[in-house]
Amino acid sequence: MKRKLIGLAVIGLTVPAAIVAVSVLPANAAVPANGGVYTVVSASSGKCLEVAGGSADNGALLQQASCSSGATRQHWRVQSSSAGGFNLVNAGSTRCADVPSSSSSSGVQLQQWGCGDGTKLNQRWGFSPSSAAAGKYIVTSAASALCVSNRDGSTAGNNPVVQETCGDAARMQWTFNQVGGSPNPTTPPPSAGVPYSNVPDGFAQGVTGGAGGQTVTVTNQSQLNQYVTASGAYVIRVAGTINISPKGTELRVASNKTIIGVGTSGHIVGGGFFLGVGVSNVIIRNLTIRDTQMTDDDPGDDAYDYDAIQMDTANRIWIDHNRLTRMNDGLIDSRKDTTNLTVSWNHLVDHNKTFGIGWTENVTARITIHHNWFQNTVTRNPSADNIAYCHMYNNFLQNNSSYGNYVRGLTKAVIENSYFENVRNPYYVEAGELVNRGNVRVNSPWDSGKVTSKGSAFNPSSFYSYTLHNAADVPRLLRQYAGPQASIGN
Numbered sequence: 001m002k003r004k005l006i007g008l009a010v011i012g013l014t015v016p017a018a019i020v021a022v023s024v025l026p027a028n029a030a031v032p033a034n035g036g037v038y039t040v041v042s043a044s045s046g047k048c049l050e051v052a053g054g055s056a057d058n059g060a061l062l063q064q065a066s067c068s069s070g071a072t073r074q075h076w077r078v079q080s081s082s083a084g085g086f087n088l089v090n091a092g093s094t095r096c097a098d099v100p101s102s103s104s105s106s107g108v109q110l111q112q113w114g115c116g117d118g119t120k121l122n123q124r125w126g127f128s129p130s131s132a133a134a135g136k137y138i139v140t141s142a143a144s145a146l147c148v149s150n151r152d153g154s155t156a157g158n159n160p161v162v163q164e165t166c167g168d169a170a171r172m173q174w175t176f177n178q179v180g181g182s183p184n185p186t187t188p189p190p191s192a193g194v195p196y197s198n199v200p201d202g203f204a205q206g207v208t209g210g211a212g213g214q215t216v217t218v219t220n221q222s223q224l225n226q227y228v229t230a231s232g233a234y235v236i237r238v239a240g241t242i243n244i245s246p247k248g249t250e251l252r253v254a255s256n257k258t259i260i261g262v263g264t265s266g267h268i269v270g271g272g273f274f275l276g277v278g279v280s281n282v283i284i285r286n287l288t289i290r291d292t293q294m295t296d297d298d299p300g301d302d303a304y305d306y307d308a309i310q311m312d313t314a315n316r317i318w319i320d321h322n323r324l325t326r327m328n329d330g331l332i333d334s335r336k337d338t339t340n341l342t343v344s345w346n347h348l349v350d351h352n353k354t355f356g357i358g359w360t361e362n363v364t365a366r367i368t369i370h371h372n373w374f375q376n377t378v379t380r381n382p383s384a385d386n387i388a389y390c391h392m393y394n395n396f397l398q399n400n401s402s403y404g405n406y407v408r409g410l411t412k413a414v415i416e417n418s419y420f421e422n423v424r425n426p427y428y429v430e431a432g433e434l435v436n437r438g439n440v441r442v443n444s445p446w447d448s449g450k451v452t453s454k455g456s457a458f459n460p461s462s463f464y465s466y467t468l469h470n471a472a473d474v475p476r477l478l479r480q481y482a483g484p485q486a487s488i489g490n
Contacts, residue, residue: 029136029175029176029177030176030177030178032078032086032127032137032176033078034078034080034086035077035078035079035181036077036078036176036178036181037075037076037077037078037091037178037179037180037181038075038076038077038078038176038177038178038179038181039075039176039177039179040074040076040088040174040175040176041067041174041176041177042064042171042173042174043133043136043170043171043173043174043175044150044153044154044155044170044171045150045153045155045156045159046067046155047064047065047066047067047150047155047157047159048064048065048067048068048071048074049062049064049076049148049161049174050062050065050071050073050074051073051090051092051093051095051112052158053073054071054072054073054092054093055112056092056094056095057093058111058112058113058114059100060093060111060112061109061110061160062097062109062110062111062112062160062161063160063161064150064154064157064158064159064161065157065158066157071092072091072092073090073092073093075091075092075179075180076088076089076090076091076097077089077090077181078176078181081119081123081124083118083124083198084142084197084198084199085124085125085126085142085198085199086124086125087115087118087124087125088123088125088139089115090112091180093112094115095112095113095114095115096112096113096114096118096120096123097110097111097112097123097125098111098112098113098120098122098123099123099141099143099144099146099163100122101122102121102122102143102206102208102211103144103163104143104144104146104206106146106162106163106165107151107162107164108162108163109151109160109161109162110148110161110162110163120211120212121143121208121211122141122143122144122211124141124143124199125139125140125141125142126139126142127140128140130168131168132168132173133168133170133173135175136173136174136175137173137175137176138166138168138172138173142199143199143206143208145201145205145206145464146164146165147164147165147166147167147172148161148162148163148172148174149161149162149163149164149172150171150172151164151171153169153170153171166465194481194485194487195371195469195477195481196321196344196345196371198488200283200318200320201342201368201464202344202368202370202391202464202466203339203340203341203342203366203367203368203389203391203463203464204317204340204341204342205342205464206316207281207282207283207316207318207340207342208256208281208283209233209235209256209257209281209282209283209318210233210234210235210236210256210258210283211233211235211258212233213232213234213235213256214232214233214234214235215235216234216235216236216237217237217239217262218237218239218242219239219240219242220242221242221243221244221245221271224236224242224251224268225251227257228252228253228254228259228273229251229252229253229254231254233256233257234256234257234258235258235260236257236258236259236260237260237262237266237489238259238260238261238262238266238267238268238287239265239266240265240266240267241265241267241269242267242269243270244269244270244271244272245270245271247270247271247292247306248270248292248306248328249270249271249272250271250272250273250274250306250307250310251271251272251273252274252276253274253279253282253284254279255278255279255280255281255282256280256281257282257283258282258283258285259273259282259283259285259287260284260285260286260287260488260489261285261286261287261288261484261488261489262286262489262490263484263485263486263487263488263489263490264286264288264484264485264486266286266287266288266484266489267287267290268287268288268289268290268308269290269291270291270292271292272289272292272306272308272309272310272327273289273308273309273310274307274310274311274312275309275310275312275317275338276312276314277312277313277314277336278313278314278315279314279315280314280316280317281315281316282314282318283317283318283320284309284317284318284319284320284322285318285319285320285321285322286320286321286322286485286488286489287322287323288323288324288325288483288484289308289309289322289323289327289331290308290323290324290325290326290327291325291326291327292304292306292326292327292328293326293327293328294306294328297328299352301328301329301352301353302329304328304329305328305329306327306328306329307327307329307330307331307332307333308324308327308331308332309324309331309332310330310332310335311333311334311338311341312335312338313335313337313338314338314341315338315340316340316341317338317340317341317342318341318342319332319341319342319343319344319346320342320344320345321345321346321482321483321484321485321488322346322347322483322484323347323349323483323484324348324351325347325348325349325350325351326350326351327351330353330354330355330356330380331348331353331354331355332348332354333355333356333357334355334357334358334365334367335356335359335360336359337360337362337364338365339364339365339366339367340366341365342367342369343355343367343368343369343370343372344368344369344371345370345371345478345481345483346372346482347372347373347375347478347482348372348373348374348375348377348381349373349374349375349377350375350377351376351377351378352377352378352379353379354374354377354378354379354381355374355380355381355382355383356380356382356383357383357384357385357387357390358383358384358385358409359385360385360386361386362386363386363387363388363410363411365386365387365389365390366388366389366463367384367387367389367391368391368460368464369390369392369395370391370392370393370394370395370466371394371395371469371474371477371478371481371482372395372396372478372482373398373479373482374395374396374397374398374400375396375398375399376398376399377399377400377401378400378401378402379402380406381397381400381403381404381405381423382405382406383403383406383408384405384406384407384408384413385408385409385411386408386409386410386411387411387412388411388412389412389458389460389463390407390411390413390414391413391414391416391460392405392415392416393415393416393417393418393460393466393468394416394417394469394471394477395418395419395474396418396421396474396475396478396482397418397419397420397421397426397444398421398422398423399422399423400423400424402424402425403423403425403426404420404423404424404425404426404427404444405418405426405427405428406425406427406428407427407430407432407434408430408431409430409431409432410432411429411432411433412432412433412455412457412458413429413432413433413434413435413457414434414435414436414457414458414460415427415434415435415436415437415439416438416439416468417437417438417468417469417470417471417474418439418440418474419439419440419442419471419472419474419475420439420440420441420442420444421442421444421475422442422443422444423441423444424444424445424447425446425447425450426441426444426446427452428446428450428451428452429451429452429454430451432454432455433454433457434452434453434454434455434457435453435455435456435457436452436453438468438471439471440471440472440474
């Protein structure tokens with residue numbers, strides 16, 4: 001089963017040529033495509049999306065008004081972004097439709113702002129065909145995962161156009177009527193065809209990292225430490241291998257940072273990262289972090305607390321497409337009420353204590369763990385203690401000798417469409433609640449007395465939209481796409 005829910009922040013959505021040829025679209029309706037210029041018409045009012053007053057100023061608000069032939073304030077060019085997804089560029093002002101300050105609040109009125117290089121997260125949009133109304137589209141923000149809406153479905157002129165929690169309702173359905181340009185619906189935008197998004201999802205949705213700050217490239221420990229500890233927003237590109245000294249040092253990461261490997265070249269060797277109390281809005285992506293094992297600390301790895309990524313009461317964190325291996329303590333430790341965390345598309349391999357969560361009596365954390373490959377590891381895959389909401393889906397656990405997904409304390413967990421191969425105790429629960437569905441087990445038995453299902457846990461789709469791949473497809477997908485990718489960070 002593959003389930004795709006309306007409201008997913010679709011990045012780089014393309015429409016196959018076969019759909020372009022469909023003849024059942026309403027008159028004048030078009031498929032929004034790169035290079036086309038369109039009026040964007042609300043299904044609930046029949047009025048057009050426009051920049052108020054035709055202003056050319058940054059911050060001018062978006063609203064609806066009666067459609068007017070030739071009014072450039074109502075003309076929008078669909079422009080693919082090199083970072084994925086599309087910009088909506090106003091023909092009159094040449095500024096982009098924009099979510100103010102990347103707000104994740106429903107009801108915020110949209111504005112226009114200068115497009116810059118076209119990669120700003122809060123100016124990137126995805127288009128999903130409405131399942132309720134032919135020829136109409138749901139427009140989703142990459143920054144907030146919220147949808148463009150005619151507020152309250154009003155028919156009034158000058159009514160605000162806002163973002164709100166997605167639904168396939170008329171106020172969030174839009175018709176694109178072509179008025180110019182040369183759309184090319186068959187040419188995919190960057191990263192088309194890959195099964196992952198280039199924006200945070202799950203409980204980390206809305207995380208922007210260093211977006212809006214300076215982009216720097218680092219090649220040594222001094223440079224890396226300078227920028228990860230800086231007070232401002234930075235996108236920090238790691239180009240090449242950086243050896244950390246003294247061995248086991250965890251660089252202290254400050255808020256509003258993106259740390260990203262350039263292709264597959266970014267290696268952090270002999271150290272890792274620490275995110276402490278109050279640190280928020282951080283992306284750690286496309287890196288290999290490895291090799292702090294201490295031979296005098298076998299077999300328990302207890303004497304040296306050398307983690308790849310440790311978080312103590314951090315908030316809004318995205319850990320994506322990394323390869324983490326051979327550290328002396330944990331690969332990932334999410335501790336002391338760290339929350340709004342998504343861990344996705346990582347390869348965690350050849351390790352003992354892999355991914356620990358908890359070290360708290362509070363039950364407040366919200367964590368999404370999806371499309372990760374846990375290979376040749378022993379314990380904590382993960383060990384999930386006292387998590388308010390823990391959603392694990394489409395993970396591949398392979399050759400895990402002690403246990404797989406261990407639900408502890410008062411955790412409420414949902415495990416979906418994951419694949420367990422040669423895993424002892426693939427998943428089980430103690431005092432918390434666990435719902436499991438759609439999982440595949442191959443040579444993965446439980447010890448006597450293990451409880452594999454308990455209570456009703458929670459409904460992840462109440463918090464965000466997500467796509468489930470078939471569990472049988474997960475090993476193939478993760479062998480190809482887990483860990484650093486040559487296409488990311490360039």
